[in-house]
Amino acid sequence: MSRIxxxxxxxxxxxxxxxNALTEGSRTFSTVLGIYDEAKGALTALEGLWYPRxxxxxxxxxxxxxxxxxxxxxxxxxxGIIIAKFVETRLQRGDVIEAEVKELDETRxxxxxxxxxxxxxxxxxxxxxxxxxxIGRSNTMLQQIRDGTKSSVMVGMNGRVWIKGxxxxxxxxxxxxxxxxxxxxGLTERVKAMLEKSRGPEERIPEEG
Amino acid sequence: MGGxxxxxxxxxxxKRLDGRGFDELRPIKIVAGGLxxxxxxxxxxxxxxxxxxxVYGPKEALPKHTQDPEKAVIKCxxxxxxxxxxxxxxxxxxxxxxxxxxxxxxxxxxxxxxxEDFPGSEIDIYIEVLQSDGGTRAAGITCASVxxxxxxxxxxxxxxxxxxxxxxxxxxLDLNKSEDNFSDADMPxxxxxxxxxxxLLQMDGDLSKEEVGRGLTMAKKxxxxxxxxxxxxxxxxxxxxxxxxxV
Numbered sequence: 001m002s003r004i005x006x007x008x009x010x011x012x013x014x015x016x017x018x019x020n021a022l023t024e025g026s027r028t029f030s031t032v033l034g035i036y037d038e039a040k041g042a043l044t045a046l047e048g049l050w051y052p053r054x055x056x057x058x059x060x061x062x063x064x065x066x067x068x069x070x071x072x073x074x075x076x077x078x079x080g081i082i083i084a085k086f087v088e089t090r091l092q093r094g095d096v097i098e099a100e101v102k103e104l105d106e107t108r109x110x111x112x113x114x115x116x117x118x119x120x121x122x123x124x125x126x127x128x129x130x131x132x133x134x135i136g137r138s139n140t141m142l143q144q145i146r147d148g149t150k151s152s153v154m155v156g157m158n159g160r161v162w163i164k165g166x167x168x169x170x171x172x173x174x175x176x177x178x179x180x181x182x183x184x185x186g187l188t189e190r191v192k193a194m195l196e197k198s199r200g201p202e203e204r205i206p207e208e209g
Numbered sequence: 210m211g212g213x214x215x216x217x218x219x220x221x222x223x224k225r226l227d228g229r230g231f232d233e234l235r236p237i238k239i240v241a242g243g244l245x246x247x248x249x250x251x252x253x254x255x256x257x258x259x260x261x262x263x264v265y266g267p268k269e270a271l272p273k274h275t276q277d278p279e280k281a282v283i284k285c286x287x288x289x290x291x292x293x294x295x296x297x298x299x300x301x302x303x304x305x306x307x308x309x310x311x312x313x314x315x316x317x318x319x320x321x322x323x324x325e326d327f328p329g330s331e332i333d334i335y336i337e338v339l340q341s342d343g344g345t346r347a348a349g350i351t352c353a354s355v356x357x358x359x360x361x362x363x364x365x366x367x368x369x370x371x372x373x374x375x376x377x378x379x380x381x382l383d384l385n386k387s388e389d390n391f392s393d394a395d396m397p398x399x400x401x402x403x404x405x406x407x408x409l410l411q412m413d414g415d416l417s418k419e420e421v422g423r424g425l426t427m428a429k430k431x432x433x434x435x436x437x438x439x440x441x442x443x444x445x446x447x448x449x450x451x452x453x454x455x456v
Binding site: 004029045079107180186 | 249268269281323326329358359361367402403439440443444448454
């Protein structure tokens with residue numbers, strides 16, 4: 001049985017260790033608005049922020065190109081940085097990049113690696129707490145969007161989605177629907193139906209991108 | 210507090226001017242969300258009070274000298290719209306009263322937000338009073354609390370606030386404007402319901418030690434109702450969607 005919990009609401013009368021929750025004495029309480037599954041003992045944030053973790057794929061916007069590093073805006077209170085010597089082509093202010101978090105330095109700045117410049121396309125900001133659902137279990141949902149819209153879609157854990165080519169309008173609509181209904185079950189089937197319904201015979205051939 | 214010769218009778222036949230009992234709240238309505246650009250927002254109607262709250266951040270604190278390398282800083286702005294009141298507040302902007310309320314509101318939330326998670330950042334809380342009828346600081350805190358929860362900023366509690374006052378020798382709960390202006394005392398209280406901590410306690414006028422104690426008990430009892438409304442408001446948008454796909 002799962003229930004929606006609010007900040008400060010008691011989850012269990014025993015100390016449990018889980019993200020977005022704190023223990024006080026012998027009790028565990030939530031610090032966010034989320035869904036708590038009592039059987040599994042798992043708290044999923046409905047509204048939450050992104051904390052950089054090693055290995056996270058992010059989509060950022062280059063804010064400043066400096067002599068030996070780039071500052072990257074990550075849609076979060078935490079800043080990103082790329083060491084310039086690991087970048088093959090020079091980046092410019094305003095470039096959209098996809099990169100992986102290599103490590104967090106002592107000021108909690110995310111040091112990024114393997115930046116890949118994303119040309120053109122559209123950047124969509126969604127809530128970071130909805131990103132796991134947009135990706136789906138072992139990428140199923142994301143693959144479904146890519147197949148259904150013939151768009152290139154990149155998802156960053158920091159709450160950014162980059163879309164290019166294919167049916168951008170449909171891809172955007174699908175992603176917004178997933179982010180709104182992330183806490184419901186049977187979403188994969190509904191998205192599948194939605195994508196199939198809008199697939200017309202006149203579907204245009206996607207451009208390469 | 211005010212009064213003098215023109216002081217109206219606030220308690221008539223054991224009832225208050227608007228027909229409420231001594232420990233009765235005005236009707237409250239809370240809507241979570243609503244503002245698209247804000248990280249979190251809420252709208253609240255508390256009797257004739259209408260309050261809108263928006264939360265932005267956490268983001269890099271600017272200007273840079275306001276940053277704290279160990280924790281986030283809160284910047285709170287309480288403002289009454291120029292059209293919000295019948296008299297007095299004919300000009301909006303940071304006057305003495307608004308600066309004071311911004312400060313005490315900020316201090317309420319400094320106790321519940323997990324600021325250490327975001328060193329060097331700022332969290333902006335905006336509270337706009339669209340229509341006022343007494344007790345707007347309590348309404349503002351209650352509303353901002355819902356807006357903060359909607360923004361996903363981790364909090365250890367969901368504070369609410371109510372006011373208690375005294376008129377004609379009776380302790381009264383949740384004062385409206387005329388009671389606020391002409392009563393003998395007014396005491397706004399903010400409480401964190403999980404711990405029961407008192408996060409704000411101000412007092413205008415005179416109350417005895419015993420009356421303060423009774424007032425706190427009244428506020429806590431009424432707070433259970435306010436707290437429940439806050440929780441329901443937070444759950445409502447999600448439950449609405451769950452309801453749509455119920456099998």
